[in-house]
Amino acid sequence: GEDVEQSLFLSVREGDSSVINCTYTDSSSTYLYWYKQEPGAGLQLLTYIFSNMDMKQDQRLTVLLNKKDKHLSLRIADTQTGDSAIYFCAESSAGRRALTFGSGTRLQVQP
Amino acid sequence: DGGITQSPKYLFRKEGQNVTLSCEQNLNHDAMYWYRQDPGQGLRLIYYSQIVNDFQKGDIAEGYSVSREKKESFPLTVTSAQKNPTAFYLCASSTPGEGYGYTFGSGTRLTVV
Numbered sequence: 659g660e661d662v663e664q665s666l667f668l669s670v671r672e673g674d675s676s677v678i679n680c681t682y683t684d685s686s687s688t689y690l691y692w693y694k695q696e697p698g699a700g701l702q703l704l705t706y707i708f709s710n711m712d713m714k715q716d717q718r719l720t721v722l723l724n725k726k727d728k729h730l731s732l733r734i735a736d737t738q739t740g741d742s743a744i745y746f747c748a749e750s751s752a753g754r755r756a757l758t759f760g761s762g763t764r765l766q767v768q769p
Numbered sequence: 770d771g772g773i774t775q776s777p778k779y780l781f782r783k784e785g786q787n788v789t790l791s792c793e794q795n796l797n798h799d800a801m802y803w804y805r806q807d808p809g810q811g812l813r814l815i816y817y818s819q820i821v822n823d824f825q826k827g828d829i830a831e832g833y834s835v836s837r838e839k840k841e842s843f844p845l846t847v848t849s850a851q852k853n854p855t856a857f858y859l860c861a862s863s864t865p866g867e868g869y870g871y872t873f874g875s876g877t878r879l880t881v882v
Contacts, residue, residue: 700873756802761811
């Protein structure tokens with residue numbers, strides 16, 4: 659079946675860049691997503707990328723997609739304490755019933 | 770403002786009791802989903818519905834039931850057959866379009882007492 663994997667934890671200092679990585683197995687993925695979850699809350703869609711794109715930039719967020727290696731990354735520039743949260747990678751493909759989510763990466767930003 | 774409302778935010782269930790979690794959306798989305806979140810395990814799909822009066826089992830449907838009588842509403846019942854129901858439950862909705870991204874509710878934390 660489809661699988662999405664992420665590392666569980668990342669710690670950075672305020673002002674540094676954060677890079678959160680994700681790998682997936684489904685070669686027919688059409689869209690890949692990054693969601694953010696703050697404590698006790700639902701998931702908030704941060705950004706997404708279509709599978710025929712290599713990169714997408716949105717303010718402090720940069721998404722890189724290596725379709726050959728099935729590797730997705732999210733770079734957060736100038737990371738702030740308010741960026742501390744769990745970040746989920748997810749993917750979809752045509753005809754699939756629902757998004758498949760990774761287990762989430764907890765980002766801790768130290769002042 | 771449009772969005773998804775889940776209620777209650779916290780719910781306590783006694784052993785052997787059925788409880789129902791509410792999910793309402795005013796986004797005019799066709800599809801709705803229920804996910805369960807456990808620490809370190811990400812989100813697992815319980816049930817989903819792509820249209821009114823139709824729903825399908827997800828990966829962990831045992832011990833749960835749903836209904837979709839209205840487009841706006843997709844309640845989830847956690848039955849006594851669910852042996853380990855303590856978790857954070859998330860409802861989401863989506864509509865076909867660019868990105869097919871989901872809008873999530875704020876979640877219900879269910880605890881067995």
